Amino acid sequence: SQKIEQNSEALNIQEGKTATLTCNYTNYSPAYLQWYRQDPGRGPVFLLLIRENEKEKRKERLKVTFDTTLKQSLFHITASQPADSATYLCALDHPHRAGNNRKLIWGLGTSLAVNP
């Protein structure tokens, strides 16, 4: 079955540097992959979606790459700020039994701390 691995250790970086978070999967390549941000006591908030035929997607200071050969997505935050401190979750689509329905399966997330 599909497994998702994200860095279990917290990532600490200095303000202004680029944060790079990793999402690896073990089995088939998903049709698309999503990244979410979750703050303590809050629900996940969608950030970016990248499809299997896209190598890279950008939104402001965020960049996501998708390498189906390596079975990996990288999530970058450039010019990081203390306000970027949160847990970042990746999620992959997964077929759900018969029919066209799919569901998302989630990584455990990586905690990012940006120090001023």
Place this chain on the structure above:
Amino acid sequence: DTAVSQTPKYLVTQMGNDKSIKCEQNLGHDTMYWYKQDSKKFLKIMFSYNNKELIINETVPNRFSPKSPDKAHLNLHINSLELGDSAVYFCASSIGRVGTGELFFGEGSRLTVL
């Protein structure tokens, strides 16, 4: 104006009790979900509805019964609560059919069973 709102935010109850969590979305989405996030922060889908029709029931015990009176509401009723039910329950919604596109989450309902 909250897009996905769920109530209550906190529930503390005894084992064996029954409790309900309500969810409403004002985004006009067709699909709604219930997710459970356990103490290890693992997020797992429980149910999904599309236009009031149950699409995904992810081997959740029968004690959990979702109800969707209309496509803007998805409630969760839990009977005979057990210690292992303690978790944060998130409601979410999305455009279109189940499992496609981005999800919009509520703030979560933290359930503690004593």
